[in-house]
Amino acid sequence: MQQKTYDVAVVGAGIVGLATALQAAKKGLKVAVFERHPRAIGASIRNFGMIWPIGQPPGKLLDRAMRARQTWLELSTEAGYWTSETGSLHLAYHDDEMAVLEEFLSQNVDAGYDCALFSPQQVLERSKYVKAQGLKGALWSASEVNVDPRQAIGAIAEYLKKCYGIDFYFNTVVTAVDFPHLMAYTQLFKIVEHIYICSGVDFETLYPSMMAKSGLTKCKLQMMASQPQDLPLGPMLCAGLTLRHYTAFAQCPSLAALSERFDREAPWYKEYGIHVLLSQNINGQLIIGDSHEYGLHQLPFDKAQINTWILQYLKGFAQIPELEIAETWHGIYPKSTTGATEFVESPAPNVTVINGLGGAGMTLSFGLAEEVLAQY
Numbered sequence: 001m002q003q004k005t006y007d008v009a010v011v012g013a014g015i016v017g018l019a020t021a022l023q024a025a026k027k028g029l030k031v032a033v034f035e036r037h038p039r040a041i042g043a044s045i046r047n048f049g050m051i052w053p054i055g056q057p058p059g060k061l062l063d064r065a066m067r068a069r070q071t072w073l074e075l076s077t078e079a080g081y082w083t084s085e086t087g088s089l090h091l092a093y094h095d096d097e098m099a100v101l102e103e104f105l106s107q108n109v110d111a112g113y114d115c116a117l118f119s120p121q122q123v124l125e126r127s128k129y130v131k132a133q134g135l136k137g138a139l140w141s142a143s144e145v146n147v148d149p150r151q152a153i154g155a156i157a158e159y160l161k162k163c164y165g166i167d168f169y170f171n172t173v174v175t176a177v178d179f180p181h182l183m184a185y186t187q188l189f190k191i192v193e194h195i196y197i198c199s200g201v202d203f204e205t206l207y208p209s210m211m212a213k214s215g216l217t218k219c220k221l222q223m224m225a226s227q228p229q230d231l232p233l234g235p236m237l238c239a240g241l242t243l244r245h246y247t248a249f250a251q252c253p254s255l256a257a258l259s260e261r262f263d264r265e266a267p268w269y270k271e272y273g274i275h276v277l278l279s280q281n282i283n284g285q286l287i288i289g290d291s292h293e294y295g296l297h298q299l300p301f302d303k304a305q306i307n308t309w310i311l312q313y314l315k316g317f318a319q320i321p322e323l324e325i326a327e328t329w330h331g332i333y334p335k336s337t338t339g340a341t342e343f344v345e346s347p348a349p350n351v352t353v354i355n356g357l358g359g360a361g362m363t364l365s366f367g368l369a370e371e372v373l374a375q376y
């Protein structure tokens with residue numbers, strides 16, 4: 001049998017693999033994507049669907065997020081997936097939270113964020129879900145976009161197949177890469193230009209010794225979805241705990257006092273990496289999470305107590321008339337232990353691993369893939 005030949009092979013049909021395949025196809029290259037499952041079922045379909053530039057620090061990462069946001073919006077019409085330009089609200093119920101928000105705004109006047117400080121009244125006009133009692137104000141950001149990852153990831157793959165002629169090999173695990181060859185299940189392929197490995201949390205199959213030295217670990221996150229709600233969420237919501245999660249706020253002097261208060265009042269937030277975000281999917285379900293547990297060997301068992309803490313914190317800032325949990329799950333993503341925002345390395349000529357985007361893969365992948373593919 002004749003060996004199949006492609007210019008570019010991409011391992012993994014999660015968001016990183018899809019973004020990489022799109023960029024390669026835009027260069028006119030003939031691309032194949034290999035995915036071990038019948039469809040992508042990793043981190044890329046288990047997330048909030050938050051395209052979240054506000055979490056990125058100013059400069060290179062904010063710029064990357066804003067370019068990626070543009071791609072999400074442009075593709076949505078062509079690929080036929082749902083997006084909502086909801087923006088987001090960081091809600092403040094404590095003086096230290098307001099102080100962080102004010103500091104963030106004054107530090108970033110010309111940084112490229114589209115933000116404003118809202119009074120409680122402005123917040124309540126914008127969102128029917130925000131709890132009014134004790135509300136001191138909020139940071140409004142216009143940039144955040146809500147997608148439904150379960151819908152979008154499949155739709156993008158279909159679109160790449162139809163409009164760019166990319167071949168998708170589902171149910172096909174890649175077991176070995178030795179450029180210019182790639183072994184996919186039992187079939188050997190010849191790759192002319194480049195092989196990109198976007199295998200997410202699988203560090204064990206391809207170049208395991210390099211992955212062992214990559215400085216990446218794994219992070220497990222617990223998530224929930226409510227029964228569908230009649231009311232649209234509007235802006236995606238979060239509150240004080242989130243201010244210590246994203247590096248965008250890391251330079252705010254009041255963050256230390258805020259963090260110290262949380263550690264005093266509820267140390268389990270830090271212990272389990274809990275901060276609480278709220279988005280909505282295309283069916284009206286509220287998507288609620290999350291926690292962060294780190295380690296290379298993650299157990300499959302979810303902790304009911306973590307979900308209880310998440311819901312308790314949620315009720316401090318969101319009023320949801322009928323909050324019935326319909327689904328719980330967890331996702332795992334690779335995360336740098338050194339603070340790196342991505343892992344892009346070549347274990348061999350013409351082979352590149354793109355991984356380690358942590359909790360911002362939906363926000364950054366389209367932008368990162370553009371930068372990586374521009375080098376070849």
Ligand SMILES: Cc1cc2nc3c(=O)[nH]c(=O)nc-3n(C[C@H](O)[C@H](O)[C@H](O)COP(=O)(O)OP(=O)(O)OC[C@H]3O[C@@H](n4cnc5c(N)ncnc54)[C@H](O)[C@@H]3O)c2cc1C
Nearest residue numbers: 012014016036042044047048050174200331360361362363
């Ligand atoms: C619970 C949760 C919430 C999150 N929320 C957000 C959010 O709202 N916004 C945001 O920006 N980011 C969010 N993230 C982060 C984001 O989802 C990830 O950064 C991103 O999905 C990682 O994409 P990926 O393509 O690297 O990995 P994956 O989606 O895991 O894809 C990797 C794919 O490679 C395949 N694969 C692996 N090895 C092989 C092989 N040898 N052969 C064939 N196929 C292979 C796997 O089957 C898998 O489908 C969240 C993550 C989680 C877990």
